Amino acid sequence: MKISVVGTGYVGLVTGTCFAETGNDVVCVDIDANKVKKLSSGQVTIYEPGLEKLFERNLKEGRLHFTTNLAEGIADAQVIFLALPTPPGEDGSADLSYILGVAEQLGKILTDYKVIVDKSTVPVGTAEKVRAVIAKHCKVPFDVVSNPEFLREGVAVDDFMKPDRVVIGTESERARKIMGDLYAPYVRQGNPVIYMDEKSAELTKYAANSFLATKISFMNEIAILCEKLGADVDMVRRGIGSDERIGKRFLFPGIGYGGSCFPKDVQALVKSSEEVSYDFKILNAVMDVNEKQKLFLLPKIEAYFNNDLKGKHFALWGLAFKPNTDDIREAPALYIIEALTKAGATVSVFDPEAMPNVRGVVGDIVTYAEHQYDSLENADALIIATEWSVFRTPDFDKIKSSLKNQVIFDGRNLFEVSRMQELGFHYESVGRTP
Numbered sequence: 398m399k400i401s402v403v404g405t406g407y408v409g410l411v412t413g414t415c416f417a418e419t420g421n422d423v424v425c426v427d428i429d430a431n432k433v434k435k436l437s438s439g440q441v442t443i444y445e446p447g448l449e450k451l452f453e454r455n456l457k458e459g460r461l462h463f464t465t466n467l468a469e470g471i472a473d474a475q476v477i478f479l480a481l482p483t484p485p486g487e488d489g490s491a492d493l494s495y496i497l498g499v500a501e502q503l504g505k506i507l508t509d510y511k512v513i514v515d516k517s518t519v520p521v522g523t524a525e526k527v528r529a530v531i532a533k534h535c536k537v538p539f540d541v542v543s544n545p546e547f548l549r550e551g552v553a554v555d556d557f558m559k560p561d562r563v564v565i566g567t568e569s570e571r572a573r574k575i576m577g578d579l580y581a582p583y584v585r586q587g588n589p590v591i592y593m594d595e596k597s598a599e600l601t602k603y604a605a606n607s608f609l610a611t612k613i614s615f616m617n618e619i620a621i622l623c624e625k626l627g628a629d630v631d632m633v634r635r636g637i638g639s640d641e642r643i644g645k646r647f648l649f650p651g652i653g654y655g656g657s658c659f660p661k662d663v664q665a666l667v668k669s670s671e672e673v674s675y676d677f678k679i680l681n682a683v684m685d686v687n688e689k690q691k692l693f694l695l696p697k698i699e700a701y702f703n704n705d706l707k708g709k710h711f712a713l714w715g716l717a718f719k720p721n722t723d724d725i726r727e728a729p730a731l732y733i734i735e736a737l738t739k740a741g742a743t744v745s746v747f748d749p750e751a752m753p754n755v756r757g758v759v760g761d762i763v764t765y766a767e768h769q770y771d772s773l774e775n776a777d778a779l780i781i782a783t784e785w786s787v788f789r790t791p792d793f794d795k796i797k798s799s800l801k802n803q804v805i806f807d808g809r810n811l812f813e814v815s816r817m818q819e820l821g822f823h824y825e826s827v828g829r830t831p
């Protein structure tokens with residue numbers, strides 16, 4: 398099938414590449430000429446494990462093309478995916494100007510029937526708006542479909558190639574058939590393609606992310622309670638997770654969720670609720686808990702250093718909001734850096750992928766260590782903010798000999814408490830009392 402993907406950000410690039418992988422002919426369109434040039438010459442513009450190999454293969458075999466010209470990019474396409482940014486506006490609601498802008502242009506240039514697909518996470522009612530904007534200018538039949546993505550950064554290629562489910566929101570039989578054919582190779586193992594009306598599809602995406610964020614904030618509050626009551630959150634997590642109704646996944650407490658999706662989507666759903674005069678109480682609490690959780694380690698650090706962090710020096714491992722990505726949007730590490738430097742401390746940071754991005758945001762207010770162990774030199778304590786695999790089995794002797802004090806504040810519960818005690822560390826984590 399011939400398809401176009403408008404927007405070559407994270408979602409667009411993964412979507413385009415993965416559609417090419419099953420033999421479709423894909424043209425990706427972006428207004429950023431520099432990006433299009435890089436992509437056309439074989440340079441992948443995002444960090445996503447496994448993407449490069451697929452990208453190179455499909456580019457080489459001529460199934461993946463890039464252009465800045467929308468009319469040219471969509472001319473032969475049967476399906477046009479919109480994978481455009483929907484940043485939060487000042488009031489927290491999703492800003493649809495990119496999507497509606499492209500919809501207007503499409504309305505002016507469509508010459509035959511096409512399916513236009515909202516892939517971006519958009520509030521309920523967006524497909525309706527896109528349809529209205531296109532229809533204003535368009536003289537040929539078209540369908541607008543909501544097809545939300547459920548890709549996790551770091552495993553996006555796998556999530557795309559083997560989705561748990563594909564959600565397709567449309568009431569058009571014609572569009573339904575085309576979308577079903579397009580996704581058939583991805584659900585061969587029997588996972589469902591769930592057809593529904595477009596509003597339900599739009600809400601499904603927000604409900605999924607908000608539910609997952611709720612799970613995390615809930616566990617983070619359980620972790621707080623564990624510390625106060627002397628229980629161990631690892632045990633509680635395993636105890637409840639083995640109930641299939643609860644599930645083992647997404648129950649890990651930590652220093653809060655971040656990234657480009659959960660914070661934005663929870664806020665947008667609260668905003669959408671307000672617009673229909675509904676106060677979504679649970680989600681307000683989820684956001685509130687998460688805000689506080691990002692600085693969960695701070696009182697522990699302050700208490701250890703008698704509320705005086707002035708002149709103290711910290712090593713910080715992990716900057717990305719989660720492992721296997723260089724994404725630092727809403728990353729707890731940034732909040733920790735801000736709090737520590739404000740209190741007069743200095744910080745030496747290390748992250749396998751995210752340091753250039755952090756440098757772009759905070760500049761030289763921290764020092765960037767070339768190696769994870771370099772960051773420890775003369776540090777009063779080590780703080781861990783992201784659970785990268787390389788941090789899981791570190792050389793504890795090296796840590797001990799480099800740190801000034803044998804102190805670790807772990808925001809991701811990487812190590813067994815008893816082991817750390819044996820090794821002689823003062824070790825503090827989330828929801829596990831020594």
Ligand code: UGA
Pocket residue numbers: 518546547548549550551606609613646647648649650651652653654655656657658659662718719
């Ligand atoms: C999330 C969803 O998982 C995807 O299904 C969705 O498609 C995507 O948002 C999106 O809307 O585009 P992502 O933001 O890449 O994906 O990251 P996750 O792996 O879901 O992690 C989100 C946050 O939750 C991270 O900050 C992570 O550290 C935190 N988390 C996750 C926990 O604190 N505890 C857990 O048990 C799991």
